[in-house]
Amino acid sequence: MNVNLKLKCYNCESVVIELPMSKISKKEGLNYLCENCGHFNVLKEQNFHKGIDRNPMINIFGIDEG
């Protein structure tokens, strides 16, 4: 069974991306940009935390990725 996890922005709590559990572990530590509020979220332990926005060109994946 494939369970999708909805990852919510740490800042505005809108769903940034939805991924199956099996894929989330492979994306640990990546940064995702919240299109709603523009804050970066870093994926850690299956949750979003405040991301690092100093290097916005590194590890950015859009919603269509994966």
Ligand SMILES: [Zn+2]
């Ligand atoms: Zn947000």
